[in-house]
Amino acid sequence: MRTPVLYLGSYFVSVLGNSIAAIALPLIVLQATGSAMSAGWVAAATAVPAVLAGLFMGVVIDRINRVTSSVVTDLVSAASVAALPIVDGLVGLEVGWFVLFGIIGSLGDVPGMTAREALLPGIARGSRLSLERLIGLRESLGSISLLIGPAVAGLLMTLFEGSTVLWITAGTSLLAALLTLGIPRGVGRIEAVPATAPLGAWAEFVEGWRLLTRTRLIAMVTGLMLFSVMVLSAFQALILPVHFTLIDRPGLLGFVLTSIAAGLLVGSAIYVVLARRFARRTWLVTGLLLSSLGFVVIGLLPATWLLFAAGFVLGLGSGLCGALLGLLTVSGVPETALGRVMGTQNALVTAAAPAAILLAAVVIEHVSLTAAALGFVALWVLTSVAAVAGPALRDLEPIEPETIDA
Structure with missing residues (x-):
């Protein structure tokens, strides 16, 4: 069981570091530059290379040992974050430094996530855990990271200077790399597939894109992931903050987000324990x-206690089926193409969040807050109905057992 423990530990500290950085970094940019616009420029400048890296680095991940690719991408992330306090001590931080190292870090963030996900089949083969349980445990640990990350970030920003906090976030990426380094390299080895002629990098990328878009199951799973991120991002980043600002209770936003994270934790834990007891369709x-x-209750922007309860229900539902969506991708794509397909998925998800926030801002500005909330709710409900009613997700049971004993 050493290999899955190392893998899950690496995933946990990586997500924890990202959740801390998501809160701390914008505050540090504001402290260093005194400009909210600068924080916006940093986010925008790093989003584009993150998406491109996610799209095209999947080909590389499918060509080299996945343990190696996971370690290298974590080291890139650690170095890009650690460079900021070094520069701060030498010459002081300006917005250009944040943009530069943000772009460098983006070359490690999404590809690192993809490399770690592509390791899943190898980890399952090398342990007594089924893919269902392994992915469920991973989702549970991710939920814990998201639950405690903002609180840890707030505590660190209170105890230390902003740039000092970055050493801690860099340390989480370094620790993730060290844990992954302990995984046997054989786990990350990619078995060669006989072919009439080797494909070039571009042909491999196109092949991965076709697998994602032309396989009905994978296309529908990707659509659910995309729209889930879009709707949740719009509510978390704009609709709920505007709502709580209008009722003059902005401090309550964190409690709603915490209730969602708590629901995610409970839902994923239930899936870990009971995954094999019920059909995947259930x-x-x-x-x-x-x-x-x-989402429907939250979209109505009701009394605050109802928002807390609805947030928990939303997280619970997402936790119950979130691990399943990841499992369907892993088991529905040839292992040799996982990097390309998951890299494209992660890139699309990365782009979906800012796109949804921008759309929500336009609707709020030119129509109303209520219209934005109900519009995104309708988007998710229609997506869910299409997924349940359509043929792509009707038969989800595996043809062969997925548990392989060590």
Whole structure:
């Protein structure tokens, strides 16, 4: 069981570091530059290379040992963050430094996430854990990271100077790399597939894109991931903050986000324990039903206590089916193409969040807050209905057992 423990530990500290950085870094940019616009420029400048890296680095991940690619990408992330306090001590931080090292870090962030996800089949083969349980455990640890990350970030920003906090976030990436380095290299080895002629890098990228878009199952799973991120990002980043600002209670936003994270933790934990007790279709329908109910109540912007309850229900539903969506991708794509397909998925998800926030801002500005909230709720409900009613996700059971004993 040493290999899955190292893998899950690496995933946990990586997500924890990202959740801390997501809160701390914008505050540090504001402290260093005194400009909210600068924080916006940093976010925008790093988003584009992150998406491009996610799209095209999948080909590289499918060509080299996945343990190696995971370690290298974590080291790139650690170095890009650690460079900021060094520059701060030498010449002081300006917005250009944040943009430069943000772009360098983006070459490690999304590809690192992809490399770690592409390791899943190898980790499952080398342990007594099924893919269901392994992915469920991973989702549970991710939920814990998201639950405690903002609180840790707030504590660190209170105890230390901003640039000092960056050493800690860099340390989480370094620790993730060291843990992954302990995984046997054989786990990350990619078995060669006989072919009439080797494909070039561009042909491999196109092949991965076709697998994602032309395989009905993978296309629908990707669509669910995309729209889930879009709707959740719009509510977390704009709709709920505007709502709580209008009622003059901005401090309550954190409690709603915490209730969502708590629901995610409970839902993913239930899936870990009971994954094999019920059909995959049952988990999917239940999860989509609960998440839709949560979104509908939140979209009505009701009394605060109802928002807390709806946030938990939303997280619960997402936790119940979130691990399943990851499992369907891993088991539905040839292992030799996982880097390309998951890299494209992660790139699209990375682009979806800012696009949704921008759309929500336009609707709020030119129509109303209520229209934005109900519009995104309708988007998710229609997506869920299409997923449940369509043929792509009707038969989800594996043809062969997925558990392989060591």
